[in-house]
Amino acid sequence: MPSSEDQKAERDDRFRANKLCQIEIAEASLRDLKKELEDFDSAVSASGPDETADHTDAFPLVPDAEAKTDSQSSEWPLSSTEYQRYGRQMIMPEIGLRGQLQLKKAKVLIVGVGGLGCPAAAYLAGAGVGTLGLMDGDTVEVSNLHRQVAHATGRVGMSKVDSAYEYLYALNPEVNYIRHSFHLSPEHAISVFEQYDIVLDCTDHPTSRYLISDTSVLTSKPLVSASALKTEGQLIVLNDPPKPPGDLFGGPCYRCIFPKPPPAESVLSCGEGGILGPVVGVMGVLQALEAIKVLTRRSEAQGRMTDAEPATAQPVKASLLIFSAFSSPQFRTIKMRSRRADCAACSAKRVVTADSLSSGSLDYIAFCGRTTPVDVLDAQSRLSAKDFAQLPRDDQRVLVDVRDEVQYSICALPGSINVPWTGNADSWLSKAQDKGVMEDDQKEKYIVCRFGNDSQLAAKAMQQQHKDFPGITKDIRNGFQAWRKDVDPSWPDY
Known part of the structure; x- marks a missing residue:
């Protein structure tokens, strides 16, 4: 049993990590505000008031494209660089200008910068998500490189978060990247999730899946969850829309779909079961796609159940997308259930609360069981x-x-x-x-x-x-x- 001094030291370490994380997020937000203010001041000082201008025209004149610079972009909602960068998706009616502005405002957290997280992060950064949080406590290994496309041979041994940051910043420096170079734990999960609009679960173990889902429910964040092993993958959007606990018209959570974890001995990691790189890549790209759909749909005020009458509204049912690389057809969709009335996390009878989570009283390892035998033999x-x-x-x-x-x-x-x-x-x-x-x-x-x-x-x-x-x-x-x-x-x- 650990001594009281060891337990106190562990609590102090968790407290310090939690506060450092909050400081990092606050500083990133402060940098964004300062940049917006500088851009505004630059635009005002460059243009200046024009008291002699004739304002009798029925329509405003289109600004001179050749004379206009990014620092004078207050007349347009996006900079000229952003119009060029995102134009191919903005001209689609599914996105449009409003959708692009919503993406720019969005804050997305990716938990796990591995086989799923790398392609998901790349496509979200490419799409122009305003803030992208990257969370992972591992370092890059050679065995990662066949599938974790944001990492490189020259960055073996580097923190996965720092390695992904280098790749993503080179891809799109317009995005604000927040680095969380640690593994998610119950003690600081809520304080991190509260800073974001949507969460992507790109991890590979049931313990993290239940923790991420529980925290998403407690912080009212939609969750895009995926998994991949060998030649197969699964994808599901959870807690969408994120209604209060007990509201059956909210999207189901992970515990609604899987109230009991799989037998511990049946859980395989990529290192044990193997993984084909393009398979996990497909699932990560689909996660990015679903996140974009959720964010842009919300921008158009088309959230589920928004305009439905209570008499005709039906509880939201989740859809599980199954991908099998060597099957025909490769994709299948299975309609899953709606919220459970007795769910431990999102029902009126819930036992998962903010206090039970942050205090560490919820033992996810014990709930999911050990995955490997320990001293089976003498x-x-x-x-x-x-x-x-x-x-x-x-x-x-x-x-x-x-x-x-x-x-x-x-x-x-x-x-x-x-x-x-x-x-x-x-x-x-x-x-x-x-x-x-x-x-x-x-x-x-x-x-x-x-x-x-x-x-x-x-x-x-x-x-x-x-x-x-x-x-x-x-x-x-x-x-x-x-x-x-x-x-x-x-x-x-x-």
Whole structure:
């Protein structure tokens, strides 16, 4: 248990991070106000009052385009540079001048500057969103670069937020970028979200999804949420419109759609399950598109339920967009439910409140469960990679590799037997039997996987099968990750 001094230090750190974040946002807003004032003063001093002007014309004269500069742009709502930059989308009736002005006023927060966040941020910046908040606590790694298009080889090791800022500023310096170089936590989530108009969830784990959704409900922000894994992706717009808790005509939240998290053992990260770069790119671009639709629709006073009569109004139902790269058709839409009358976050019976969130009393990790086994085996049933490498190779030892066939084909130790872990002990033992692993109960059996998680489960299943000889089945601790670190540095790092 942490000491009271450690707990106090942790609270102080959270408080300091929260205040620094608020200062950063306030300073960015102050810079915007100063720039607007400078532009106004410049325009006034450049033009000056013209007391001799003839104001009898029925229509004002069009300003001289060649003589006009950006500093004299008070006669037009946008600068000449902005007209050039955004003209191709402004001439569309779906956007128009009003929509472009609403985008310029908008403040959008992107949580997660990875595979989803990079393309989403790029297209929102390109579209002329006025303020773009970037939140991520990770650094750029080489393994990110095949899909996280805002980062580059030369910025490996840099904060993802700073790396994305360099890319986005080069793309569009007209946007005001606010950098939040930390992971979202319940203690400061509300103070950050309150500064924005809409939130994009570009993270990759249920714990963050529930936290982001809960905070969006508490701060009345629409939420565009997406996910991608392997060759498939999903997209949904939540809390739109953001009605007060208990109002069934508000958009459903994440808890309405998924009141219970998926089983922890079924949750895979991109590092474990893999991801095809264009798949996550498609979903990130669609997030940007949905955010633009929400922002420009609101600018035209066309929010859902705005003009509907209570007698005829129907609760808003969310639509889940499913993308599958290798299916035909690639896109499907499923109509989901409306708000739940018993939702823990957005109903009249809610238990998620601002106090419970900011105090840290909501344990999202406990709610979603752990995703990897921790010490499934006792210490005597585990062997380090270095110790295994020193064992003699003979007929008395069997090495079982439980990675899937694709990973096994990338790299494998000579003489190993591939029996992919299925998640079910009985079916895995049956496959191991078919491949001859179980022929001799007294042979030493060593189980290995990529990170040392599935191998523990497989070793445990085999030990229970051979209760008379439990000591002859061992797991290789931390798997091939440890093998590369401690035994063979040339082992592929994929």
